[in-house]
Amino acid sequence: MRIALVTGSAGLIGSEAVAFFADKFDLVVGIDNNMRQYFFGTDASTEWNQNRLQDSYKNYVHRPADIREVSQLEPIFREFGTDIKLIVHTAAQPSHDWAAREPFTDFTVNANGTLNMLEMTRQHCSDAVFIFTSTNKVYGDNPNFLPLIETETRWEIDESHPYFKDGIDEFMSIDHTKHSLFGASKVAADILVQEYGRYFGMKTGVFRGGCLTGPNHSGAQLHGFLSYLMKCAITGTQYTVFGYKGKQVRDNIHSWDLVNMFWHFYQNPRVGEVYNAGGGRHANCSMLEAIALCEEISGNKMNYTYSETNRIGDHIWYISNLNKFKEHYPDWTWQYDLKQTMTQIHDSMVARLRQLA
Template sequence: MNIALVTGSAGLIGSESVAFFADKFDLVIGIDNNLRQYFFGTDASTEWNRNRLAEAYPNYEHYTADIRKVEELEPIFKKYGTDITLIVHTAAQPSHDWAAREPFTDFSVNATGTLNMLEMTRQNCPEAVFIFTSTNKVYGDNPNYLPLIETETRWEIDENHPYFKNGIDEQMSIDHTKHSLFGASKVAADILVQEYGRYFGMKTGIFRGGCLTGPNHSGAQLHGFLSYLMKCAITGNHYTIFGYKGKQVRDNIHSYDLVNMFWHYYQNPRAGEVYNAGGGRYANCSMLEGIAICEEISGNKMSYSYSETNRIGDHIWYISDLSKFKEHYPGWNWTYDLKQTLVQIHDGMVQRLQLQK
């Protein structure tokens, strides 16, 4: 039997992974205990997505195990053993602000949970490919010290800088910078996954995501930029822009395109390799530009205000350079641009909101 195991399986990237791999593996195992609801409230619950997966994919099997507890993970790994050939570890506490509220919880989920998953893999299925969804926040606020120029709707990097053409590459330092506690816990996990590849020779791949998005995102104010933005555009809820004049830039990658990167890596893995993963120059926007697109798609004028207080460790300008991944895996490319992604988010969200009535 050929098995894929996905943590955070009811979340955005986890559920996309389940859908993507369901016809490529005999069985897809999901681990998700809906901690997102604890982090961000009832509106961020992923229960709807878990139910959707169970109905849509007969070869999907769900476990509500907590990745912080080895005693809950071990029986799963013991049961399936070396039949597990792919692990996609997406479970995380994903918010800067929330991490500062409960540092112990944040670190236990992001760092200790990742260590637990790595050890369970090493002990039970060491030949499996282990894919970790890291974050661009491992670079801390180093991107904010690049030579940035303010334009009418966005911050942009000086056109003479090496990063202007394709964005920030994997050689940017993750040291001597302010990360936020969330960023720090993800750094710990990122380095652990690298080390299990380099030290133990395991097939571990690290994907440092920009803004990950798509129609199955349970967006909340503290996490899920485009999803929450569109939700406010549809419902009329007030949106607050935090700092940088609303001109801060994010690159955005559709969840399908990211999981397709995982698939390419799985077929020819490189031990302990690190890749930036985002929309790059292909799909990016500032907050102001994102609001304008959401208004256009929804047909609604958004209610929003501006706060001078930016989030600690937040990026002013971040665009991922995917040149390294595209060199290693030339068969991969983006399939969804920014507007296509936002139309999908809009349509999926309208459908869910109607079902809730």
């Protein structure tokens, strides 16, 4: 039997991974205890997504385990053992604002939880491919010291800079920078995944995501900005833009495109590899541009305010360079552009809100 194990299986990337791999593996085992509701409140609960997966995929098995507890993970790994061929570890505390409220919780979920998953893999299914969803926040605020230029709707990097054409590559330093506590806990996890590859020879891959998005995101004010922004556009809820004149730039990758990267890696895995993973120059926007697109797609004028206080460690301009991954896996490319993704988010959210009405 060939099994794929997915942590954070009811979240955005986890649920996309379940759907993607359901017809490629005999069994998909999901681990998710809905801590997103604890982090961000009832509106961010992933219970609806868990129920959807269980209804939609007959070969999906759910386990409500806490990745911080080896005592809860070990029985799962013992049960499925060496039949586990792929592990997609997406479970995380994902907000740098929230991390400062409960640093112990943030670190134990992101760092200790990842260590637990790696060690269980090493002990029970060491030949499995281990994929970790890291973050561009491992670079801290180093991107903010690039030569940036203000334009009408966005900050942009100077055309003479090597990063202008394709974005920031994996050689940007993760040192001498302010990460936020969330960024620091993800750095610890990122390095652990690399080290288990390089030290133990395990097939581990680190994917440093830009903004990960898609129609199955349970967006909240502190995390999932495109999903939450569209929700505000639909419902009329007031949205707050924090700092940088609303011109801060993010690249955005559809959850399907990211999981497709995982699939390519799984088929030809490497040891302790690191990749930037985002929308690149293919799909990116500033806050102001995202608001305009939400208004265009929803047909509603957005209700938003502006705060001069930017979030600590927030990026002013970040676009991922995916050239390394595309060189290693030349058959991969993006399937979704920004407008397609945001239209999907809109249509999915409208349908979900109607069900709740």
